[in-house]
Amino acid sequence: MGLVVAATVWLAATNQLVLYIHPRYIVFTIVMAVLALILVIASVTGRFRHEDDEAPPRGVPRVLSILALVIASALALAMVALPPATLTSATASQRDINSTSVGPQTQSVSDAENAPADAFSNFTVVDWASLLRQTVDPGFYEAKSVDVVGFVTPDADDPQNVFYVSRFVVTCCAVDAQPAGVPVYLPDWSSVHAADDWVRVTGEFAVNGSDRSQQPLAIVPDAVTAVEQPSEPYLY
Template structure:
């Protein structure tokens, strides 16, 4: 029963496009195939068990029905599975999860991949690309005439939470278990009066030097136009 519930949940998530909230899109076909295979095996196993129990000569024939306690436990497990997999709506990782993971570490591109970006059109860059460039900062002059728009949810800068926040998103390589946050720092003194941590925003601005000498972010978005926005249908970067 649990296997069939899991299969139903997987197929429902795939049909509604929500399975990508748990795994990378490239693994969706494989996951759906394995779910269907598991369902077929479960059904075949149930049929074989029924046939054995109806065979008078089989050792399992005549075995008493499980007691009330075992039945209640099974019902509780099935109820929990239905509630968790089929009723409660799936939700993406939040700013709270980002605060417990290292920002702009394993989620950014490698130094070599970031160097390759310099040959590409900045108009095609994602938030992850900009976060990678800021991490490896090829040269301050590179950012002089750039004015990107980045979209993500707000996480406060732990070094200067009053004046700086990150426009943040998660990068998923395999599944949400390995998801890593990346973000672009935005200088906006007093931002808490207009926004809260976790709010989705679109920020457009130019890059400039960070006036905080103790910050590990020498360059950030300054004088940015910050607009509230809704969470996109696909909140993760891949």
């Protein structure tokens, strides 16, 4: 208990809780964790009832309960000792990029048509992915410049020439993270970038030059530059 709570408070102090849960739960989590921390300290220093001398179970149940305790402690130790991290492209490809519509506030085609030209540079990969799901008419994307940040996930059908610049969308916590991404057509991209690298991609959508990829459109990038992982790696 102490370990897990201390780890949570620590994560909160270093602003890394966002790696695991949606920002709206952070205050509640911190309040509860601090309360628990107080109780943990109080119970170590305070006086309380004598634990009854139960005979420990024998045989298989005993082995199981020790094993369980070891596994639980290992996870608790990992929480403190290992650096926190975001989900990786392994989960992104396992969960099928864009397999479900993401987020309640997605962009609609009619809204986007009337948007001023400079609005598009603020669109995230999620905005673009939701537009791509609604229309693949190349005319719609003409003269709309793309400027997005995300991590690299190789395309399943044409990993040499196409990758997704992708983000996870979180509604509650990392468990429910849904990957969203837009395809980028850049032949032989892996000579410069590796999967899971965070990149900033600028360019415009055009007909996908790859013949094996199933995506009709892809970003033809003006530039793909390596960037630091953002402090809030997930989108909401």
